Amino acid sequence: SQQGEEDPQALSIQEGENATMNCSYKTSINNLQWYRQNSGRGLVHLILIRSNEREKHSGRLRVTLDTSKKSSSLLITASRAADTASYFCATDSNAGKSTFGDGTTLTVKP
Amino acid sequence: NAGVTQTPKFQVLKTGQSMTLQCAQDMNHEYMSWYRQDPGMGLRLIHYSVGAGITDQGEVPNGYNVSRSTTEDFPLRLLSAAPSQTSVYFCASSETLPGLNEKLFFGSGTQLSVL
Numbered sequence: 478s479q480q481g482e483e484d485p486q487a488l489s490i491q492e493g494e495n496a497t498m499n500c501s502y503k504t505s506i507n508n509l510q511w512y513r514q515n516s517g518r519g520l521v522h523l524i525l526i527r528s529n530e531r532e533k534h535s536g537r538l539r540v541t542l543d544t545s546k547k548s549s550s551l552l553i554t555a556s557r558a559a560d561t562a563s564y565f566c567a568t569d570s571n572a573g574k575s576t577f578g579d580g581t582t583l584t585v586k587p
Numbered sequence: 588n589a590g591v592t593q594t595p596k597f598q599v600l601k602t603g604q605s606m607t608l609q610c611a612q613d614m615n616h617e618y619m620s621w622y623r624q625d626p627g628m629g630l631r632l633i634h635y636s637v638g639a640g641i642t643d644q645g646e647v648p649n650g651y652n653v654s655r656s657t658t659e660d661f662p663l664r665l666l667s668a669a670p671s672q673t674s675v676y677f678c679a680s681s682e683t684l685p686g687l688n689e690k691l692f693f694g695s696g697t698q699l700s701v702l
Contacts, residue, residue, distance in 0.1 A: 481629075507686040519591075519677055519693035520630070527688060565629055569686040574645060575620070575679075577629040 481509075481566045481578030489584040496553040498581040500566030501546075507569050509542055511551050514563045514580070523551075523564075558587045589613050593678050593694035600668040600701045608663040608697050610678030618681045618689070619661040620645070621653065623674040624696075630677060636661055637684060668701045675699070 512520040539552040563580040620635035632645030636655040652664040676697045681689040
């Protein structure tokens with residue numbers, strides 16, 4: 478079964494609004510990563526947060542990690558139409574396996 | 588640098604046929620992996636390799652074989668294609684194990700249909 482589960486499955490917002498998506502996982506992790514996938518393309522890495530970090534920023538992205546709740550959130554501020562994509566969390570252990578959730582599909586309307 | 592290159596981009600097979608999906612990376616990455624992505628779902632790990640000559644099974648390995656004779660190449664073989672293997676296949680690589688805080692670089696995918 479998938480380690481990570483994102484919610485919501487789909488999110489539709491207006492340009493300029495913030496988008497928040499969540500990821501829950503089941504077992505202990507070394508780090509958690511967020512990826513983006515445009516329709517028909519491969520995944521592109523967005524941001525990595527280590528298990529001993531609680532929050533990380535990269536441009537308009539803000540990621541939080543709560544290891545006690547086994548959950549993470551990705552916030553995209555001031556969204557743009559170009560942010561329309563699917564977003565996946567991936568959890569990494571020492572075992573050499575990155576396990577992906579089913580993703581959140583974000584639609585940003587101009 | 589080309590990054591991770593997958594070929595072919597599209598393939599149609601008949602049930603029972605065999606084929607090899609190619610994956611090559613030019614970043615001297617030790618770790619390579621194959622995922623499949625079914626419609627509306629995330630990626631499921633098929634096989635992975637932590638270096639030349641070393642491979643291991645992922646979450647859904649049945650029906651697939653891999654080998655890693657060089658650092659650059661990691662082909663995925665479908666031994667006898669089945670309709671359940673219709674999917675989009677992604678190859679990914681990273682410098683070392685993802686669990687060691689390494690990000691994955693993905694190819695653009697191979698869309699496979701098995702009739």
